[in-house]
Amino acid sequence: MSGLNGTLSIALSALAASQEAMTTTSNNVANANTPGYSREVADLAAAAPVEYGSLTYGTGVVLAKIESLRNPILEIQLNQETQQQSMLNSSLGQLQQLQTQFSSATSGIGADISNFFNSLQQLSTDPTNLALRQSVLTAAGNMATDFNTTAENLQTQSANIDQSVVQSVGEVNTLTAQIASVDQQISALENAGQNAGTLVDTQTSLIRQLSGLIDVSVIPTDQGITLATSSGTTLVSGGQSFAISTQLGSDGVQHIYAGTEDITNSLTGGSLAGLIQVRDQEIPSLGSRLDQLAAGLADNLNAANQKGYDLNGNAGENLFVAPPTGGTGAAAGLEVSITDPSLIAASSDGTSGSNGNVAVLSAVANQALANGQTPIESYSNLVFQIGSATSNTSADVDASNLILQQLQDERGSVSDVSLDEEAANLVQYQTAYQAAARVVSTVDGLLSDAVNLGIDAAEE
Amino acid sequence: MRVNPNPMPDLLAALNQTELEAQKASLEIASGQSVNEPSDNPVAAALLIENNDQATFNAGYLQSLTSVQGQLSTADSTLSSVETALQRAISLGVEGANGTLSDSDRAAVAEELQGIQTQLVSLANTSYQGHYIFAGTNTNAAPYVADSTAASGVDYAGNTDVNEVSIGNGYKLAVNQPGSQLFSATGNDVFLAINNLVGALQNNNGIGDAVTSLTSASNYLSAQRVFYGNALNQAQSQTTYLDTAKQQIAEQQNTLGGADLATAATNLSQAQTDEQAALSAISKFSQNTLFDYLR
Numbered sequence: 001m002s003g004l005n006g007t008l009s010i011a012l013s014a015l016a017a018s019q020e021a022m023t024t025t026s027n028n029v030a031n032a033n034t035p036g037y038s039r040e041v042a043d044l045a046a047a048a049p050v051e052y053g054s055l056t057y058g059t060g061v062v063l064a065k066i067e068s069l070r071n072p073i074l075e076i077q078l079n080q081e082t083q084q085q086s087m088l089n090s091s092l093g094q095l096q097q098l099q100t101q102f103s104s105a106t107s108g109i110g111a112d113i114s115n116f117f118n119s120l121q122q123l124s125t126d127p128t129n130l131a132l133r134q135s136v137l138t139a140a141g142n143m144a145t146d147f148n149t150t151a152e153n154l155q156t157q158s159a160n161i162d163q164s165v166v167q168s169v170g171e172v173n174t175l176t177a178q179i180a181s182v183d184q185q186i187s188a189l190e191n192a193g194q195n196a197g198t199l200v201d202t203q204t205s206l207i208r209q210l211s212g213l214i215d216v217s218v219i220p221t222d223q224g225i226t227l228a229t230s231s232g233t234t235l236v237s238g239g240q241s242f243a244i245s246t247q248l249g250s251d252g253v254q255h256i257y258a259g260t261e262d263i264t265n266s267l268t269g270g271s272l273a274g275l276i277q278v279r280d281q282e283i284p285s286l287g288s289r290l291d292q293l294a295a296g297l298a299d300n301l302n303a304a305n306q307k308g309y310d311l312n313g314n315a316g317e318n319l320f321v322a323p324p325t326g327g328t329g330a331a332a333g334l335e336v337s338i339t340d341p342s343l344i345a346a347s348s349d350g351t352s353g354s355n356g357n358v359a360v361l362s363a364v365a366n367q368a369l370a371n372g373q374t375p376i377e378s379y380s381n382l383v384f385q386i387g388s389a390t391s392n393t394s395a396d397v398d399a400s401n402l403i404l405q406q407l408q409d410e411r412g413s414v415s416d417v418s419l420d421e422e423a424a425n426l427v428q429y430q431t432a433y434q435a436a437a438r439v440v441s442t443v444d445g446l447l448s449d450a451v452n453l454g455i456d457a458a459e460e
Numbered sequence: 461m462r463v464n465p466n467p468m469p470d471l472l473a474a475l476n477q478t479e480l481e482a483q484k485a486s487l488e489i490a491s492g493q494s495v496n497e498p499s500d501n502p503v504a505a506a507l508l509i510e511n512n513d514q515a516t517f518n519a520g521y522l523q524s525l526t527s528v529q530g531q532l533s534t535a536d537s538t539l540s541s542v543e544t545a546l547q548r549a550i551s552l553g554v555e556g557a558n559g560t561l562s563d564s565d566r567a568a569v570a571e572e573l574q575g576i577q578t579q580l581v582s583l584a585n586t587s588y589q590g591h592y593i594f595a596g597t598n599t600n601a602a603p604y605v606a607d608s609t610a611a612s613g614v615d616y617a618g619n620t621d622v623n624e625v626s627i628g629n630g631y632k633l634a635v636n637q638p639g640s641q642l643f644s645a646t647g648n649d650v651f652l653a654i655n656n657l658v659g660a661l662q663n664n665n666g667i668g669d670a671v672t673s674l675t676s677a678s679n680y681l682s683a684q685r686v687f688y689g690n691a692l693n694q695a696q697s698q699t700t701y702l703d704t705a706k707q708q709i710a711e712q713q714n715t716l717g718g719a720d721l722a723t724a725a726t727n728l729s730q731a732q733t734d735e736q737a738a739l740s741a742i743s744k745f746s747q748n749t750l751f752d753y754l755r
Contacts, residue, residue: 099498105508105717114513118520124625125527125635127592128600353591353599355623362626376513384506387498394499405473409464419463422748 004450008443013060014436017044020063022428036205038070038415068197071414075204076218076406082211083269083398090274092397095282095390098157099151099165102383108378109150109290111310112143113297119367120358123346127355128311131339140319141316144334147294151332154287161279162254166246168213169256170270172235175210177226179203180241183224187239204255211237231266233258253279267399282389287331289371289382294334296326296369296378304364308345308357316345316357471742478734485728488719493716506715509737511716515709521627522702528625528635529695534588535636536688542643542650543582543685546678549576549654553671556661563664570661576653580612581606585641596638597621603639604651614654617642638686648680 031037031068045064049056102108115423116139119159123132137361182203189196207227210216216235217227227236242258253263265280267273304392305316321337323330339343348356364376373381488494498505556569557559584594584604593620603618618639622743624632645651653674660670 013540066463096497096499103497103505105505105512108511111512111516114516117517121517121520121524121626122527125524125531125624126589126591129589148625158674235721255532349597349619349621349622351596351600351619353595353623354597354621355625356597356621359624359626376510379528380506380509383498383509386503387500387502388501388506401473405470408469410468411464412464413462416464418462419751421465425752427754440634 004443004446007061008061010058010441011436011439013047013431015060015440017042017061017063018433018436020431022426022433024066025422025425029419031416032419032422036201036208037417037419038068038197038201039206040066040068043067056060060252066195066197068195068200069415070200070204071411074407074411074414078404079207079211079216079218080269081400081404081407082208083215085275085397085404086212087215087269087277088393088397088400090271091278092251092274092390092393092433094275094278095386095393098154098286099386100388101153102386102416104140104296109143109146109293110140110376110383112146113365113375113379115139116143117362123344124355124358126363127346127358128342128352133311133346134346136344137336137338137341140336143297144320144336145292147334149329151287151290154290155284155332157281158253159285161275163258163282164275165254165272165279168275169244169246172210172213172272173241175206175213176235176241176243179206179210179227180236180239182206182235184239191456194222209403213223214272215267217358226278229263229266230268231256231263233261233263233266233382254429259448282386286382286386288328289378289385290331291327291329292370292377293378293382295323295330297364297371297375298323298330298334300364300367301361302367304357305345307348307360309347309350309354310345311342311347312353313347313350317343319344462593464699468553468742471738471745475738478576478731478738481733481734482728485724487730489721489723489728492719492721493717493726499608501717505528508713511709515713517629518702518709522699522706524625525627525699525702528616528627528633529692529699531588531593531635532688533654533693534586535593536592536692538586538681538687539582539642539681539685539688542580543682544743545576545583545676546650546674546681549573549657550671550675550678552576553661553667553674554587555655557667557671569659573658577651577658577683580643580650580654584639592616592618593636593641594639596621596636596640598684608739611655612644612649613655614651616640627695628702631698633691633698634687636692637684641673642681642684645677645680645684647730648677650674650677650681668715675732690735698728 021044022041024040030038043064044068045063047062048061048178049058051057086455089121105111116284118137119132119136119139122375123136126132168258182199186196186199186203203225207216207218214235215230216227217230221238223238225236226234226238233244236243237240244256244258245261246254249262249264255262256267257263257275264276267276299322302320304320304323305319308316312317318337321333321335324333345361346356346358347354350358365376368374369378371378477486478594487496495501495504495508552569552573556566581604585602586593587599592601592603594597595601595603598618598621603615603616604614606613607615616639620638620640622634622638623636624634629631644652653670653676657667657674658668660667
């Protein structure tokens with residue numbers, strides 16, 4: 001096919017292709033700030049040529065496809081690092097909250113222990129002095145109260161984390177349902193040979209959000225994608241989502257179930273894993289160390305008080321309510337059992353003026369507890385534990401942030417819209433359009449020359 | 461390679477980082493503490509707990525020493541009065557031994573000695589802040605009670621126990637001498653010696669021996685009084701030591717957790733400069749694109 005009509009047809013294809021390419025550019029500019037959007041490029045191709053005798057003529061241009069530019073490997077790495085970063089970040093948030101209870105060296109349990117033993121020291125100088133005796137009871141009461149408060153705060157934080165776990169599980173289910181629904185649309189479009197670029201962007205963005213909550217990996221299949229946790233729990237498959245659920249366990253905290261399988265301890269990424277790590281590892285560990293400390297102090301001081309005689313010459317009784325056997329709950333339940341200051345067994349010989357048993361009570365400060373450490377060492381060690389856990393996690397978060405930032409940069413270099421680039425493309429397509437239009441106008445002139453058989457238009 | 465056309469998240473992250481550092485430096489300057497949370501320096505945070513324990517105990521020992529020194533001084537000055545009284549008693553005894561005295565003169569001397577006996581009982585029953593200091597640990601009852609049937613004229617109601625007070629880590633100081641060891645020690649009982657001297661004067665028999673016994677008892681008591689002098693010396697030198705230790709503990713506390721103001725101020729100023737730079741980079745970033753130049 002040749003001749004003026006052929007030329008006109010080629011010029012029309014160029015007009016159409018330039019317009020479509022400009023639509024792509026326009027869409028890129030419009031989505032320059034859309035999160036998760038991958039820039040599209042118009043893939044122009046020469047139309048199939050025709051052979052005319054020994055000659056081959058081109059037939060113009062076609063828009064072969066509109067392609068979204070993204071690197072699937074980068075997306076996978078971004079998902080993985082997002083899971084890691086979210087886990088560390090949610091852990092860090094909880095740990096920072098946790099450590100505020102142990103942040104002061106001059107107040108709190110540590111200072112209470114020091115003050116209590118100091119009050120005994122003062123009592124030794126004047127064992128019959130009721131004001132000094134009362135100050136021992138007050139110091140013991142302060143110590144018990146701070147143990148109670150700290151243990152309660154740990155419990156409260158654990159309960160708050162539980163609420164977050166339930167919420168996060170709900171969000172996971174919402175996201176997996178959305179991802180499954182988008183996946184069905186993508187499959188439908190792709191089966192019809194259509195470009196599903198923007199839907200894939202939506203899905204990628206949803207999977208990124210899901211990665212913030214739970215460790216998922218994406219497995220491409222013939223029927224869309226399959227999403228599974230690293231321990232093998234399927235969340236989305238064949239356009240269907242599978243909800244996970246929470247249930248209160250016998251240990252008093254929410255467990256996560258996939259069907260009937262308890263997957264609480266098999267999560268390795270996402271904020272859920274971070275929350276569970278603090279709830280099931282850090283808090284119970286701190287709690288049991290506090291219990292051990294409270295039980296050790298109460299037992300040793302009770303034993304010491306029983307060795308002496310009170311102000312009335314009677315054998316000493318328990319100073320604290322006896323802690324539960326095994327120590328569990330000792331910190332929350334620590335309570336001074338006497339209210340009468342004369343019942344402190346300061347005397348070792350039964351006379352009121354003897355301070356001999358105060359030394360026995362004071363010696364508890366240097367007596368090793370079950371963990372081989374003195375009470376103050378034990379507490380200081382606990383502070384080190386929470387401090388170093390927080391500080392290490394904080395360093396890990398920083399490292400993970402850098403990696404994530406690096407990956408996002410890489411993703412941006414592949415997929416983000418550059419306005420300069422789009423402007424250049426626009427100029428290019430505009431020029432092409434103008435040139436094609438000029439061809440149309442030229443052909444138009446030629447055709448009118450042919451139709452009017454050379455009559456000068458000016459003579460009319 | 462194609463450049464990431466959107467560096468804004470990087471720039472914002474950098475800005476966030478500088479703001480974080482500025483905040484941290486400001487907090488250190490404002491609080492005067494470099495360890496505001498255990499995670500700021502876990503080792504220092506743990507050591508600060510033990511440092512506070514040491515500081516509390518150091519202050520506690522100093523407080524105890526003030527109280528102990530009061531008690532020891534009272535005892536020591538009481539014993540000084542006792543010594544003076546005993547010297548007077550010995551002089552009276554020597555005077556009474558003079559053969560030229562009449563019966564009535566000796567009776568007068570004996571009477572004065574009985575007055576001294578009463579004074580000694582009162583001194584031995586001295587109390588400090590409501591408790592008797594020469595009663596052993598039986599401090600709620602007067603240790604010496606007059607008893608005309610007893611050979612010494614008094615009964616000892618105290619016991620032989622001694623209280624110890626910690627005045628340092630593992631450093632214990634005995635803070636009392638029981639009366640049984642000071643006034644009524646077997647063989648050197650001052651009350652018995654005076655009572656015997658009174659009897660000797662009244663009977664004009666064995667006055668010289670009685671004076672010798674009293675002198676011996678008085679010397680024994682003086683030797684025992686050294687205990688209080690020593691204890692006061694120990695208390696004094698321990699106070700000096702604890703004051704020095706207090707400085708060291710405070711210095712250690714400052715080293716562990718005090719703000720390094722010079723560094724913190726430098727960090728703050730550095731962070732502010734960085735923040736300005738980041739802000740300026742963000743504001744200048746891509747104000748223009750190619751679109752601005754197309755007509």
